[in-house]
Amino acid sequence: MAKRTLRARLRGIFRRxxxxxxxxxxxxxxxxxxxxxxxxxxxxxxxxxxxxxxKRLKAVxxxxxxxxxxxxQSALVHDRIRAxxxxxxxxxxxxxxxxxxxxxxWIACAxxxxxxxxxxxxxxxxxxxxxxxxxxxxxxxGIERRVHTTGENKAILDPFQPEKDEDIARLKTIQADLHRIxxxxxxxxxxxxxxxxxxxxxxxAFWIGEEARRRGLIDGVGDIRRVxxxxxxxxxxxxxxxxGGGLLSRxxxxxxxxxxxxxxxxxxxLWARFGL
Numbered sequence: 001m002a003k004r005t006l007r008a009r010l011r012g013i014f015r016r017x018x019x020x021x022x023x024x025x026x027x028x029x030x031x032x033x034x035x036x037x038x039x040x041x042x043x044x045x046x047x048x049x050x051x052x053x054x055k056r057l058k059a060v061x062x063x064x065x066x067x068x069x070x071x072x073q074s075a076l077v078h079d080r081i082r083a084x085x086x087x088x089x090x091x092x093x094x095x096x097x098x099x100x101x102x103x104x105x106w107i108a109c110a111x112x113x114x115x116x117x118x119x120x121x122x123x124x125x126x127x128x129x130x131x132x133x134x135x136x137x138x139x140x141x142g143i144e145r146r147v148h149t150t151g152e153n154k155a156i157l158d159p160f161q162p163e164k165d166e167d168i169a170r171l172k173t174i175q176a177d178l179h180r181i182x183x184x185x186x187x188x189x190x191x192x193x194x195x196x197x198x199x200x201x202x203x204x205a206f207w208i209g210e211e212a213r214r215r216g217l218i219d220g221v222g223d224i225r226r227v228x229x230x231x232x233x234x235x236x237x238x239x240x241x242x243x244g245g246g247l248l249s250r251x252x253x254x255x256x257x258x259x260x261x262x263x264x265x266x267x268x269x270l271w272a273r274f275g276l
Contacts, residue, residue, distance in 0.1 A: 017235040018058040020228050023051040024243055025062055025077070029069030029103040039066060039107070041076035047243040048077070052084040054239070058232050060085070061224055062094040062111060068102025068124065071178055075185075081110040093231075095224045096120040101206055105217070106182065109189035114218040115227055122212035125182055126204025127175040190216060 027038035051060045062081070068074070085092045094100070094111035101124035108114050108122075116122055183202050187194065194201065194216040201215060209221045220227070228236050 017056065017237050018232045019054055019056045019237045019239055020059045020061050020232065021051045021054060021057060021239050021241050022061045022063060022224065023047060023241045024065075025104075025107060026065045029066060029073050029077070029107075031070070031073065038069060039077060040070075040073050041080060044077055044243060045080060047241050048080050048084065051241045052088045052090055057088075057090060058236070059091045059093055059228070061228065061238070062092065062108065063097060063224060064094055064100045064104055064108050065097040066101070066104030066107070067099055068104050068106075071103060071106070071127070071182070074103030074106040078107050078110045081107070085110070093224075093227065095227070096122055096218070102126065106185060109186060113220070115220050115222045115224075116209045116212060116218045117223065118209040118221055120209050120212075121206050122208070122217050123201075123206035123215075124204055125186055125202045127178045127182065193219070 025039050025044070029039045031040050031042065060081075081092060084090075092111040094108040094114040096108065096114065096116035097120065099121040100108045100114075100116070101121055105123060105125065114122075179202075186202075195214065196202075197215055201217075207215065207217070209218070212218045213221060224238065228238060
């Protein structure tokens with residue numbers, strides 16, 4: 001009888017325990033056709049919706065491990081999280097693992113508070129465009145590049161043709177516009193917490209945990225369990241939300257395999273910028 005009573009009490013405590021849904025956002029940011037294992041609104045929308053469902057839900061915790069990627073996909077994922085947070089009146093916390101840089105930090109700003117590990121990399125508020133030039137390579141192979149367009153700017157920055165100054169200037173203009181949008185976004189979300197100590201905050205530079213906190217990019221150094229226990233009590237339950245399939249479930253076979261290989265190379269280049 002005593003054992004049954006104890007079990008009943010424990011079940012009651014468990015059923016009444018506050019809950020935090022944990023949504024993991026891991027990998028480079030881009031559409032599935034570009035970054036196969038990454039973050040996109042198409043791949044994450046169902047999981048984001050699920051993260052804001054459930055009884056006794058006290059908060060949603062984002063666990064972020066991303067070197068960045070597509071600005072548009074970063075904004076779409078961020079905006080969906082914010083829309084549901086406002087609709088459901090549920091606070092959002094972000095926890096950085098290895099890195100939340102560039103688009104990864106853009107998404108982290110969906111949270112009311114951001115936390116990181118002492119060795120986490122945070123920041124990189126800038127815009128980068130990278131690629132390869134194959135002009136000399138195809139010439140040595142005796143390959144002739146043939147491009148036919150109906151607009152003079154349709155084939156700018158073609159990697160198989162020499163770069164043109166006017167094409168680079170056009171790209172720089174677009175990058176400057178995107179950079180301004182990124183800066184405005186961070187300033188709007190972080191507000192007076194930002195501390196541009198040496199004018200380096202929006203140059204694409206990045207920092208580790210405590211220095212990122214000093215600059216106002218994050219609110220504290222700590223892990224998800226400790227912070228959530230401090231906020232919601234020791235009985236809080238952390239529930240992981242499943243967030244879509246991986247590489248093999250998406251790439252298929254045949255010609256798509258080549259795309260996956262190049263996509264993986266792009267992803268590795270993004271991580272390598274942060275020594276990871």
